[in-house]
Amino acid sequence: MSETDDKHAVPDMPDTTGTITMEVARFRPDRESEPSWDSYDVPLRKEWAVLDGLNHIKDQLDGTLSYRWSCRMGICGSCGMTVNGEPKLTCSTFLTDYAPGPVRVEPLANFPVIRDLVVDIEDFMAKLPTVKPWLVSGDEEPAEDSEYRQTPAEMDDYRRYSMCINCMLCYSACPVYALDPDFIGPAAIALAQRYNLDSRDEGNEDRRDVLASAEGVWACTFVGECSVACPKDVDPAGAIQRYKLTAATQAVKDLLLPRGAR
Amino acid sequence: MTTKRSPEPFAWLLFSSGGMAAAMLIPVLLLLFGIVFPLGWLSAPSHDRLAAVLTHPVTLLVLFGLCVLALFHWAHRFRYTLYDGLQLRKAAPVIAVLCYGGAAVGSVIAAFVLIRAL
Ligand code: SF4
Numbered sequence: 001m002s003e004t005d006d007k008h009a010v011p012d013m014p015d016t017t018g019t020i021t022m023e024v025a026r027f028r029p030d031r032e033s034e035p036s037w038d039s040y041d042v043p044l045r046k047e048w049a050v051l052d053g054l055n056h057i058k059d060q061l062d063g064t065l066s067y068r069w070s071c072r073m074g075i076c077g078s079c080g081m082t083v084n085g086e087p088k089l090t091c092s093t094f095l096t097d098y099a100p101g102p103v104r105v106e107p108l109a110n111f112p113v114i115r116d117l118v119v120d121i122e123d124f125m126a127k128l129p130t131v132k133p134w135l136v137s138g139d140e141e142p143a144e145d146s147e148y149r150q151t152p153a154e155m156d157d158y159r160r161y162s163m164c165i166n167c168m169l170c171y172s173a174c175p176v177y178a179l180d181p182d183f184i185g186p187a188a189i190a191l192a193q194r195y196n197l198d199s200r201d202e203g204n205e206d207r208r209d210v211l212a213s214a215e216g217v218w219a220c221t222f223v224g225e226c227s228v229a230c231p232k233d234v235d236p237a238g239a240i241q242r243y244k245l246t247a248a249t250q251a252v253k254d255l256l257l258p259r260g261a262r
Numbered sequence: 263m264t265t266k267r268s269p270e271p272f273a274w275l276l277f278s279s280g281g282m283a284a285a286m287l288i289p290v291l292l293l294l295f296g297i298v299f300p301l302g303w304l305s306a307p308s309h310d311r312l313a314a315v316l317t318h319p320v321t322l323l324v325l326f327g328l329c330v331l332a333l334f335h336w337a338h339r340f341r342y343t344l345y346d347g348l349q350l351r352k353a354a355p356v357i358a359v360l361c362y363g364g365a366a367v368g369s370v371i372a373a374f375v376l377i378r379a380l
């Protein structure tokens with residue numbers, strides 16, 4: 001669209017280039033035992049994300065559709081769904097990219113479905129605190145007005161992993177998690193590394209039992225799909241590989257060195 | 263969450279160093295003996311010279327290391343291919359023994375072949 005077109009565009013009636021069909025997975029456990037599909041035609045507007053299409057359905061066509069969303073700007077991490085087979089944030093995935101359609105929207109894979117597009121995230125919520133994703137400090141309480149200073153280089157060590165928004169697209173993409181639900185999973189490990197690599201943190205040893213267990217990094221077979229799916233470029237696969245080296249080095253030290261020297 | 267010591271880190275160290283050694287050495291060997299020498303970009307070493315290099319204990323040691331690491335790299339990868347790819351998790355212990363055992367047998371054979379070249 002050119003500049004002049006923009007000026008004349010009526011705000012309430014944005015450019016519509018026809019419609020697109022959205023095929024939406026429905027599951028109403030009170031009424032049916034198996035998921036089914038409903039099709040809806042929604043306006044195909046260039047600035048409409050998949051989430052806008054769902055909101056149109058809910059507001060105009062079928063108020064019974066259930067799904068999660070909040071911020072509409074890729075920050076809250078609640079709108080993750082499977083769009084045409086891939087885990088996506090629906091607020092940052094545009095309908096025009098799927099034209100002429102249809103667009104298939106399903107709940108995130110690898111999680112139990114509660115209703116329609118809403119999944120049960122309890123498993124992730126239970127695993128997350130086991131890696132202590134917070135700054136663990138030694139016994140000494142800092143004085144009231146003290147600061148923990150950090151250089152930009154120290155911050156760069158963990159910055160990438162701090163971008164995680166807990167959207168769980170990485171769990172949905174992970175074939176290991178699909179096969180082994182006990183796997184602690186990509187985001188939890190990336191978040192553990194976010195603190196492990198923070199110069200202010202002293203929790204490495206506390207996190208080790210969980211991270212270096214069979215259900216921690218060693219469950220990962222480096223498929224790498226988590227890093228492909230991540231909308232925030234966190235690179236959980238890289239975080240896991242990096243911790244494998246840390247854990248392996250530690251295991252060798254445990255084997256070779258007497259207790260005191262580790 | 264299990265916290266018991268697992269041998270996994272050691273298998274993984276062999277796996278990753280095997281991947282690294284294979285990725286660094288094998289393309290060089292293929293390039294030299296598959297392309298550079300046959301096309302005459304560099305003059306190929308004479309048979310005597312090559313035989314001397316190949317039977318040198320250091321070369322044999324390097325080749326032995328490469329064989330062992332590459333075999334354990336294969337064993338680890340193949341183990342997971344069987345576990346996850348073919349969904350054989352129940353047979354996990356048997357698969358692990360067969361894969362790493364296979365790599366160990368392969369290493370012994372490699373040692374045997376290399377020692378005979380001495
Ligand atoms: S690592 Fe990426 S994909 Fe996984 S939860 Fe965090 S932001 Fe989402």
Ligand code: FES
Pocket residue numbers: 069070071072073074075076077078079080089090091092
């Ligand atoms: S609605 Fe918040 S990330 Fe999509």
